[in-house]
Each structure stands twice: as structure tokens, then as C-alpha cells.
Amino acid sequence: MDNVIGFDEDAIRLIIKHTVVTNLYSCYDWRGSKTSEGYPTIQLGGRYGPKITAHSLVCEWFNGPKPCIPSCVAMHRCNNSSCINPRHVIWGTQSENVKQSYRDGRR
Numbered sequence: 001m002d003n004v005i006g007f008d009e010d011a012i013r014l015i016i017k018h019t020v021v022t023n024l025y026s027c028y029d030w031r032g033s034k035t036s037e038g039y040p041t042i043q044l045g046g047r048y049g050p051k052i053t054a055h056s057l058v059c060e061w062f063n064g065p066k067p068c069i070p071s072c073v074a075m076h077r078c079n080n081s082s083c084i085n086p087r088h089v090i091w092g093t094q095s096e097n098v099k100q101s102y103r104d105g106r107r
């Protein structure tokens with residue numbers, strides 16, 4: 001799922017609606033739809049609109065567009081796949097993501 005959505009009002013509304021924030025620095029817990037791997041997804045423009053991953057969108061809003069297309073992924077530094085705190089999500093390559101997951105014991 002490659003995001004092509006800018007700072008979109010509907011996307012912001014969906015993200016606010018489905019997110020629980022207990023404090024600024026901890027994980028922002030996603031309560032909406034998720035992929036089979038547990039990543040947060042939103043669907044824009046109704047039932048037939050594009051499905052995008054919310055953590056990638058938030059990463060793009062806070063860190064700018066993907067620096068390496070198409071190989072970059074939005075990596076969770078917190079290892080919580082359903083988190084969308086922009087401070088916890090950074091762009092990285094797929095290989096950096098796999099290395100981090102081994103280092104942090106997710107694999």
C-alpha cells in the first residue's frame with residue numbers, strides 16, 4: 001500500500017476517530033481496521049476508496065515523503081504495529097526494518 005494522500009481533512013478525521021492517546025509520548029493506540037499483520041488502515045472516499053496504512057500516512061505528514069521509493073517502509077521504533085504516534089514511526093528500508101525486528105526480538 002503506497003500512500004499518495006496529502007494532508008487530507010477526511011484522513012485526519014478518521015485518524016482522530018480511531019485513535020486513543022493517553023499521553024503525548026506513549027504509543028497512540030489504533031482502534032480502527034488493521035491489516036492481517038496488525039497495521040492500522042483507513043479507507044478514504046467511502047467503501048470503494050483507497051485503503052492506506054495510517055502509520056505510513058502519519059509518517060509522511062511528519063517526516064516528509066518516502067525518501068526511497070518503492071523500497072521504504074514506515075518503521076515502528078516502539079515495535080507496536082498498531083501505534084500511530086508520529087514520534088515512533090520513521091522511514092527506513094525493508095532490510096533495516098527486518099534487522100530491527102530481529103534485534104528487538106520480534107522474529
Ligand SMILES: [Zn+2]
Binds near residue numbers: 027079080083
Ligand atoms: Zn508507539
